Amino acid sequence: MVAILKNAIWFFAFFILQQALISFAAEDTYAEKRRQMIEQDIRGRGIKDPVVLRVMGAVPRHSFVNASLRSRAYADHPLPIGEGQTISQPYVVALMTEALRLRQGDRVLEIGTGSGYQAAVLAGIVKEVYTIEIRKTLAGRAEKTLVDQGYRNVKVKFGDGYFGWEEYAPFDAIIITAAANHIPPSLIRQLKENGRLIVPLGSTVYYQMLTLATKRKGELEVEQLSPVAFVPMVGEMRK
Ligand code: SAH
Numbered sequence: 001m002v003a004i005l006k007n008a009i010w011f012f013a014f015f016i017l018q019q020a021l022i023s024f025a026a027e028d029t030y031a032e033k034r035r036q037m038i039e040q041d042i043r044g045r046g047i048k049d050p051v052v053l054r055v056m057g058a059v060p061r062h063s064f065v066n067a068s069l070r071s072r073a074y075a076d077h078p079l080p081i082g083e084g085q086t087i088s089q090p091y092v093v094a095l096m097t098e099a100l101r102l103r104q105g106d107r108v109l110e111i112g113t114g115s116g117y118q119a120a121v122l123a124g125i126v127k128e129v130y131t132i133e134i135r136k137t138l139a140g141r142a143e144k145t146l147v148d149q150g151y152r153n154v155k156v157k158f159g160d161g162y163f164g165w166e167e168y169a170p171f172d173a174i175i176i177t178a179a180a181n182h183i184p185p186s187l188i189r190q191l192k193e194n195g196r197l198i199v200p201l202g203s204t205v206y207y208q209m210l211t212l213a214t215k216r217k218g219e220l221e222v223e224q225l226s227p228v229a230f231v232p233m234v235g236e237m238r239k
Helices: 002-043 050-056 067-072 090-099 117-123 136-148 185-189
Strands: 079-082 085-087 107-111 128-133 154-158 171-176 191-202 208-216 219-228
Touching (some): 002 050, 002 090, 050 090, 067 079, 090 191, 107 117, 117 128, 117 136, 117 154, 136 154
Parallel strands (some): 107 171, 128 154, 171 191
Antiparallel strands (some): 079 085, 191 208
């Protein structure tokens, strides 16, 4: 009896060790893929902000996609996240984040939580992140992923981002990660003076121009960065 018990304990201990080794090996593979992503697709394509490079080199992008897509999580293209929506490609996440010229103490609003990946990148840089998602399932899943990954400075809300988040306004920066054909007036109001807003602006069906707007004396100064293709912003934007 004692012998059986001993064997069982050994077997169990061996099993735990084996599982731990397998999972360390997987984490290692992801870390290596993440390093390659930073060198080739982020730094390699002109992103220079050391904070963006460091944070994107640390956020486990594979944890924000379905298990079946994890091996492709670090490739430079968008991936499906369910409900016809996508997690943006790493380079575009980097480009938008860098353009916002964030500072540590900033409070940032994101419209279009999706997987929660962009919110996690922001949360690694600034003090407070507020993110709104119009699809309930995605909002719930992103919130869970962010909590599981230990992000304590992100608040997720299920709702239409068109109206912003009055309760926590004004924001130092606003990032819209769905295609818009105009900038929602509430978001302009909820942006601080000298605050930055980035949005894929143009047709919601084809391509858009990544547009950076800075609020100066209540007016937006606009700069066009690069053509992009995002899924459309729905809800009030379409009315
Ligand atoms: N930033 C996300 C990707 C965004 S995909 C990430 O890192 O994974 C665009 C998201 O915007 C989708 O999840 C879509 O449901 C959401 N969306 C579309 N219209 C919206 C609206 N009016 N308010 C809030 N979210 C919206």
